[in-house]
Amino acid sequence: MIELLTVISLTVVVAIVPGPDFAVVLRNALVGGRMAGIMTALGIALALGVHVSYALAGIGLIVSQSIFLFNALKLIGAAYLIFLGVTMFRSASSEPPKSSENTTMSPLKALRWGFFTNVTNPKATMFAMSVFLQVTSPTTPLWTKIGYGGIMASGVFLWFVLVTLFFTLPSVRQAFMRAKLWMERSFGVLLTLFGIGIAITTNSSRP
Numbered sequence: 518m519i520e521l522l523t524v525i526s527l528t529v530v531v532a533i534v535p536g537p538d539f540a541v542v543l544r545n546a547l548v549g550g551r552m553a554g555i556m557t558a559l560g561i562a563l564a565l566g567v568h569v570s571y572a573l574a575g576i577g578l579i580v581s582q583s584i585f586l587f588n589a590l591k592l593i594g595a596a597y598l599i600f601l602g603v604t605m606f607r608s609a610s611s612e613p614p615k616s617s618e619n620t621t622m623s624p625l626k627a628l629r630w631g632f633f634t635n636v637t638n639p640k641a642t643m644f645a646m647s648v649f650l651q652v653t654s655p656t657t658p659l660w661t662k663i664g665y666g667g668i669m670a671s672g673v674f675l676w677f678v679l680v681t682l683f684f685t686l687p688s689v690r691q692a693f694m695r696a697k698l699w700m701e702r703s704f705g706v707l708l709t710l711f712g713i714g715i716a717i718t719t720n721s722s723r724p
Contacts, residue, residue: 527648540711545630546680547685553627558681560629560631561634562670563628563670565645587639596712602708
């Protein structure tokens with residue numbers, strides 16, 4: 518029971534702290550509509566499942582003990598976030614969406630954005646690994662650990678769905694549309710700064 522409560526608590530904390538995942542979900546929900554936000558959230562949850570899988574397989578432990586591998590992962594993630602941020606900034610527009618459920622972003626594209634944003638995020642790697650190395654014990658059954666992974670992915674997905682539902686409320690979205698150009702550019706700058714922040718910490722002796 519203590520393990521379960523700890524996993525849930527960690528998931529809540531990690532989910533609600535603003536980061537690249539939050540920025541991408543928020544941007545896609547506001548620009549692309551409710552479905553885009555939900556599919557972005559699903560992509561993030563699927564990527565977290567990837568982190569959980571290789572943490573269980575022991576790959577996460579190997580990465581955590583190798584400065585080179587961990588820094589390589591961080592640089593890949595940083596490059597992707599910078600690319601995403603620049604793309605957001607350059608594609609920013611003051612034009613209103615064609616409908617209340619903007620069709621400029623397909624569900625598959627939104628899913629990809631969410632998936633690759635999270636799967637290349639070293640913080641997500643360390644989150645999954647820390648749960649299984651520090652919360653669980655050697656006697657914890659494998660199926661229980663898999664269940665914890667499901668709770669983590671489901672919790673993050675649920676949180677970002679709630680974020681999407683709130684920010685796609687008509688009143689909230691209308692307020693966004695009045696500042697659409699600068700909001701989109703702000704999201705782009707934010708993601709770029711996240712990427713730069715990750716890149717400049719690659720000299721750490723330990724993750």
